[in-house]
Amino acid sequence: MISQLIFAVIFILAIALFTYNIRKIVRNIKLGRPLKRSDRPKERLKTMLRVAFGQSKMTKRPVAFVLHLFVYLGFVIINIEMLEIVIDGLAGTHRVFAGLGILYNFLIACFEWLALGVLVGCAIFLIRRNIIHVKRFFGVEMTKWPRTDANLILIAEILLMIAFLSMNAADFKMQSLNQETVIGSFPISQWLVNLLPADLDALHIIERCCWWFHIVGVLAFLNYLPYSKHLHIIFAFPNTYFSNLHPKGQFSNMESVQHEVKAMLDPSYTPPSTDQPVRFGVKDIQDLTWKNLLDAYTCTECGRCTSVCPANITGKLLSPRKIMMDTRDRTAEIGKNIDHNGNFSDDGKALLDDYISREEIWACTTCNACVEACPVNINPLEIIVNLRQYAIMEESQAPSSINAMFGNIENNGAPWKYAQADRANWREVN
Amino acid sequence: MSDEKIIQVPTMAEMLAKGEIPEILFWVGCAGSFDERAQRITRDICKILSHVGLKFAILGTEEGCTGDPAKRAGNEFLFQMQAMMNIELLNGYEVKKIVTACPHCFNTIKNEYPLLGGQYEVIHHSQLLQQLIDEGKLKASGGESFKGKRITYHDPCYLGRSNNVYEAPRKTLEALDAQLVEMKRCRSNGLCCGAGGAQMFKEPEPGKKDINIERIDEALKTEPEVIAAACPFCMTMLRDGVKNYNKEEEVQVLDIAEITARANGL
Secondary structure, eight states: OHHHHHHHHHHHHHHHHHHHHHHHHHHHHTTSBOOOOOSOHHHHHHHHIIIIISOGGGGGSHHHHHHHHHHHHHHHHHHHHHHHHHHHHHHOOSSGGGGGTHHHHHHHHHHHHHHHHHHHHHHHHHHHHHTSOOGGGOSTTOOHHHHHHHHHHHHHHHHHHHHHHHHHHHHHHHHHHTTOOOOSOOTTGGGGGGGSOSOHHHHHHHHHHHHHHHHHHHHHHHHHGGGSGGGHHHHHHHHHHTOOOSOTTOOOOOHHHHHHHHHHHOTTOOOOOOSSOOOOSOSSGGGSBHHHHHHHHHOOOOOHHHHHOHHHHTTOSOOHHHHHHHHHHHHHHHHHHHHHHSSOOOOSOOHHHHTBOHHHHHTOOOOOHHHHHOTTOOOHHHHHHHHHHIIIIITOOOOHHHHHHHHHHHHHSSSSSOOGGGTTGGGTOO | OTTOOOOOOOBHHHHHHTTOOOSEEEEOHHHHHHOHHHHHHHHHHHHHHHHTTOOEEBOGGGOOOOSHHHHHHTOHHHHHHHHHHHHHHHHHTTOOEEEESOHHHHHIIIIIGGGGTOOOEEEEHHHHHHHHHHTTSOOSOSSOOOTTOEEEEOOOTTTTTTTOOOHHHHHHHHTTTOEEOOOSSOGGGOOOOSOTTTGGGSOOOSOSSOHHHHHHHHHHHTOOSEEEESSHHHHHHHHHHHHHTTOTTTOEEEEHHHHHHHHTTO
């Protein structure tokens, strides 16, 4: 009874803490500007099912895809096992779903195979990151914490799976020693049986320890998510649901500018009045949309975007992954500022310049390779272009040749300095 | 030059004066109008359009930059000024269908002008060529033979990834009976030529290499006789890359319209 009580307290505390932290992140995301992304629900659902649930964009890198699939399926399906563990913990039962009979045996066998898959997957991931040094996992933005974060996740998953398999092994051995009919099927953990003592009391202690380690570990891991890139296991779903459904080449239209341009071209046009002074482009987090911020919290730092970025490939400073990580770091910083002061009090910093430099934003070719590469439909390009908009329209700060190009378009209707009257001269030369 | 001739290309204004309406507007674009190399592509497209008997017109001196480089560089004001002036012009002529050889113009008019009141059916010249080949109006015959030649096609970002046009340009090359060799990074994984996002108009940021050199390194690995382009910006970048390796004699960079025109002896 005491253990049930302890379990209930731990469980409720873990869920409450997790909810508290996620709500903070949701509040941070809501710091972004409004954006309509709830149209075409069918298409959105399909995109989510295909991209997040179906992992369709992962297939481009087959090795990583297969390994990730093990870990992903393990995560999704072992949740059924988690349900049993939670019910057992709260009700004081043991293997409450055992009544399912053959189906139960089948499920447990599946979990064991998946646990092995997760174990192997995570082990190879660790090797790829720390021994083979896959280039994607390095780069200026991959400082100490992002790398530690990745390793912590992998080690935690390995420990959890070891606990799960040891628990099963101990349970299996106890059942065999008691000469009971064996409940469950243990294709993987049976290999561990010989490593365990033959003493029933000792086995019981091992089984309980593993059970507690496993469930407390899972709850601790759940509460680690809000502080980690691993949050993608949750946010990948809403993030793909709210994907941009327009062609990638269509950059968003600035309505605030539209009103001004209309008024310039037609003096009789009266723009609708706005309450707030509008800032053109993006200087800080509050100028981005909530989707940009959701993107930032969804980023797994896998570096697929950076590894296909033509600017990055050729040694320029730009890394789309860094754009996303900077955006998240700055959002989190502003979130903390709000927690501390009740409201955001100016800290003299901004996303542009303090996090992302001008050199980075001007290196982008807007080629959309990063957008195409992201397995969870994140768009770093939009943030880059919006930062350029601020530099141009609020500050008039652009590389001088860009200003020259603007001048040519304004004066001659072409980015080069040729006379408008000569536009059709190509007809006369051959 | 012996074959020197003035191509008869009417403007919308000229057509209107005669009370005629063209089937399609050919949006030439700034590069196609002013860049000497791109002008050759422009003329070849006109030859193809005349050859198949399509009634077309250009805007001539009335055409202005779509605003693509301004928008990508972050100058939304300038972009919208250009866009609204162009839309007013196009709507004034009651234009319904537009073809262009520039993926940047294509993308902007197709995807961004509708948000500002300009609704047109916009196609890239590769799509028109594919359509003409499919309809049997264009055959790769009567001109230079590309049979068996090694050709590698470079996907322009604003045609491929931005608008999912991957097959049309390849169809025009398949019609040649040539040997199409793909680069490692092609279709949705294609590598940018380095000119998009207004990079065409500025020096690249410091790095270890220029983007077009990275791209040409990859293209040359396929040992091509022809590198096929479908964008005037890509054309410039790819040609510079080939020049960088002094390979102009061995490797030609040609637009798919030029290849088609040559194959048809136009």
